[in-house]
Amino acid sequence: MKASILSFDLDNTLLDHRTWCIPDTALACIQELRERFRIVLATGRNMDDVLSLPYKELLAPDAIVHLNGGRVSLRQSLSPLRYSDLFQFPMDSALLAELLSFARSNGLCLGMHEGDADYFSHPDILRQIDLRRFGESCRNFVSPDALCKLPVYSLTLFGSAPDFSLLQKAFPQISVLSFANGYMADLTPKGNSKASALQALAHYWKEDLASVIAFGDDRNDLELLQAAGIGIAMGNASEEVKAAADYVTAPIHEDGIQKACRHFQLC
Numbered sequence: 001m002k003a004s005i006l007s008f009d010l011d012n013t014l015l016d017h018r019t020w021c022i023p024d025t026a027l028a029c030i031q032e033l034r035e036r037f038r039i040v041l042a043t044g045r046n047m048d049d050v051l052s053l054p055y056k057e058l059l060a061p062d063a064i065v066h067l068n069g070g071r072v073s074l075r076q077s078l079s080p081l082r083y084s085d086l087f088q089f090p091m092d093s094a095l096l097a098e099l100l101s102f103a104r105s106n107g108l109c110l111g112m113h114e115g116d117a118d119y120f121s122h123p124d125i126l127r128q129i130d131l132r133r134f135g136e137s138c139r140n141f142v143s144p145d146a147l148c149k150l151p152v153y154s155l156t157l158f159g160s161a162p163d164f165s166l167l168q169k170a171f172p173q174i175s176v177l178s179f180a181n182g183y184m185a186d187l188t189p190k191g192n193s194k195a196s197a198l199q200a201l202a203h204y205w206k207e208d209l210a211s212v213i214a215f216g217d218d219r220n221d222l223e224l225l226q227a228a229g230i231g232i233a234m235g236n237a238s239e240e241v242k243a244a245a246d247y248v249t250a251p252i253h254e255d256g257i258q259k260a261c262r263h264f265q266l267c
Contacts, residue, residue, distance in 0.1 A: 003229060004207055006033060006266075007065075007198060008257075009216040010043040010055060011179075013234050016252050022058065026257035030059065032267045038062045038205065040212075042194045044154070044179070044186050044220050046071075049113065057081055068177070068188045068220050069197035070153020087200050089192050090151045095173070099155065099187070100144050102170055109158040110167075110187070111144045119144040126158055129183070155187040177220045186220060195223035213264070215257065217241060232260050 008014050008030075014022050030039060041047065042065035047056045056064070060081055064073045070090070073083040103110035103121040111120030120126050123141040130137035157167060157176070164185045168176040175193070178185040194216075195209070202208050214221070214228035217237040225231030225245050233245035234256050242248045249260035261267045 003211055003213045003266075004037060005040060005198075005202060005205070005212045006030075006037045007040040007042045007194075007212055007214040007224065007228065008061075009194075009218070009221050010041060010045060010047075010052075012217045012236060012252055013215050013221075014041075014059070014252075014257065015055060018253060022055070023252065023255060023257070025255045026252075027058070029258050029261045029267050033261065034062075037266075040065060040198065040201065042198060042214070042216075042221075042224065044068045044177075046114075046153075047073075050116075063201055065194055065197040065201070067154040068186055069192040069194050070188065072197050072201050086204060087197065088151065088153070089189075089197070090153055091155075091189055093148055095171075095189070096152055096155075097148055099167075099171065099174070100147065102167070103144075103157075106166060108163055108167065110155055112147065112152065112155050114150065116140055117142040117146075119147050120158075129158055153188070153192075157185045157187060158183065159185070177218075179218050179220065193223045194220060195227045198224060199227070213266075215260070217252075230264070 014026055039061045040063045041059060041061040045052045046066050047064050062075050071085055072087040074086045076082045076084055100121060109120055109122045109125035118139040118141050121144050127137045164176050164178055173190050175188050175190050176185050198212060199209055209227045210229040212228040213230045214224045215232045216225050217234040222244050231245045233242045233248045235249055235251035250256040
């Protein structure tokens with residue numbers, strides 16, 4: 001296999017949540033590898049969000065898969081750093097309205113953050129979570145009904161396993177992917193994933209998924225790790241993700257990116 005594309009998840013793959021920094025060894029590897037590979041950031045985040053922009057600017061990937069495959073943007077220039085959307089896969093507006101109605105009726109905290117606004121059903125639930133985690137809640141809550149007038153690619157559900165199961169059973173056409181130690185889940189339409197978005201991007205570059213080496217740590221990386229030419233799980237990944245990978249490297253805080261790159265003689 002001749003690899004030409006390197007795909008990296010962000011949270012807990014490149015970005016260490018204990019320090020909120022990307023290890024210097026990982027940054028050095030990416031800097032070296034970008035001379036010979038296309039670098040893709042494939043994440044559950046919207047990398048255009050204000051909290052994600054510093055990492056986007058630091059990594060300056062060739063392309064970004066946002067929101068678990070909801071959008072794909074391509075870098076147009078480095079200085080200034082500029083991207084434009086190549087593909088968009090928004091959620092159906094009727095399905096979105098049904099999800100929000102179900103969340104209201106069943107006491108679920110469902111919605112999304114966009115710009116400076118938080119569009120969530122039952123915002124008191126999220127406010128209490130913030131208070132427990134951070135000691136304060138500074139969100140600007142807006143009625144989630146406004147989402148029906150916006151392009152929505154992914155939603156976030158705050159809760160627990162029974163909440164996730166309840167919604168998954170009611171909406172089999174949605175993928176519910178838990179993360180953050182099981183108190184949050186991403187909701188995306190079935191068929192939208194990091195793998196499907198990478199496949200579309202690779203096709204645009206006249207490549208295929210066999211030419212991709214993918215790094216990840218969580219359930220939203222599973223399909224991509226299985227479909228890529230080589231799937232690499234971080235040492236801090238769940239056992240489910242490790243079992244799906246071709247190779248398991250060291251944890252993020254033990255230079256896992258660098259060690260995997262050296263193992264495969266990439267750098």
